Amino acid sequence: MIFNCDTLDLRAFLALMELGNFHRAAETLNISQPALSRRIQKLEAAVGAQLFERTTRQVAPTAVGRELTPLVRRLLDEFDTSLFSFRDMGMRRGGLVTMACLPTAAFYFLPAVIRDFNEEFPNIRFRILDLTANDGLHAVSRGEVEFGINFLGGASAELDFLPLVDDPFVLAALKDHPLMAMNEVRWSDLQSYRLITVDRSSGNRTLMDSALARSNLQMKWFYETTHLSTSLGLVEAGLGISVLPRLATPFKEHPILTTRPLVSPSISRTIGVVSRRGANVSPPAQHFIEMLTNQWRYHR
Known part of the structure; x- marks a missing residue:
């Protein structure tokens, strides 16, 4: 039923269906409204039917759009499940996480998170550079590590800072x-x-x-x-x-x-995760950051 489209087109459709607003859907997907419109138009061309009725005030799905929704949701669920399954297979075979960490965080808090992570993924190795705040930022900027745990970096145009x-x-x-x-x-x-x-x-x-x-x-x-x-x-x-x-x-x-x-x-x-803007971290590092975020949220 769906030809010449990709998962981003499907995610654009589902976001617009759920939010009913081009502006909010584009914000959620972190794309521009024109880019969102192009994806919807591409999907409509592939399906051969209009999926949304657009007015100046609202966006409403057509009958075809409503019929398509459960199929798109199932396709994306199956895709995401398969993707995470392949990722976990790779992580269980082995891998390496490299980070620059403040000594204050590395000494007491970090070992507990690493212990929990290695219980789930025992073959993932860690290289931890316990560095001062400035040296840790330099290590991230130069690509010596995938990410850092730091309290500096929020003002840098070259780095992303995720507060923890x-x-x-x-x-x-x-x-x-x-x-x-x-x-x-x-x-x-x-x-x-x-x-x-x-x-x-x-x-x-x-x-x-x-x-x-x-x-x-x-x-x-x-x-x-x-x-x-x-x-x-x-x-x-x-x-x-x-x-x-x-x-x-x-x-x-x-x-x-x-x-x-x-x-x-x-x-x-404010302690946070620092990474190079636009750079992708490895699946093990991303999973560790997610675990770090969840555990730190409930810390003390």
Whole structure:
């Protein structure tokens, strides 16, 4: 019944049938309205009948259009099912996912997602570059990895940024520290204590200092480290308190450390998936990103 058409023509037909509006259907398909019209016209030529009645206010299906709808839906369902079946077969044979990940996400959160992924696809290998925010962006831009997990990249014209979660900065200290008696801590409350932070080359430090400057606050840091994990080690040793993203803190109950929200101001970073604009990631990487998105949505 249907000749000289492709799956995009069928998806255009189904979107217009379901939405009843060229503008909304074109937006859903991420194409222009003229391109949508051409696809509908191509399908009508293949069928040999008009599928929609067009007026200035609405689009209504013809009798042929209504009759065609269940057939198109079944064809697309069968196509998508077959496509995913072939994709899963390939993924179960093996593959490689390459990513650049912030050390804060790589240390605590990422292993749990990889474990769940490998339970479903045990033959997929991972290459993880745990890099700073700037270095991670460069790795994605140069094509060294398929995608990155970062809090930078949203302003780049060459990269796509898919937001995943807001990651607030929190106070980390020993459980018996006086500030831990509060439900939340103001930045001004930290002035009397020795503070531990990462050095100025860190994107986290730049973000934090900029936000504090907008609130006319300047903190006096006593210890500076290169890595956030070192900051936590100094806190564990009782040398001071540290401000760091919540993702950099242990997920499970820690024997001696705990955290508190920091307010006045509240500062956070948006963690997301960064990829090269227009580039296609491999099926294993795409599936992992989908799993990452779903699990992070319910994280903490």
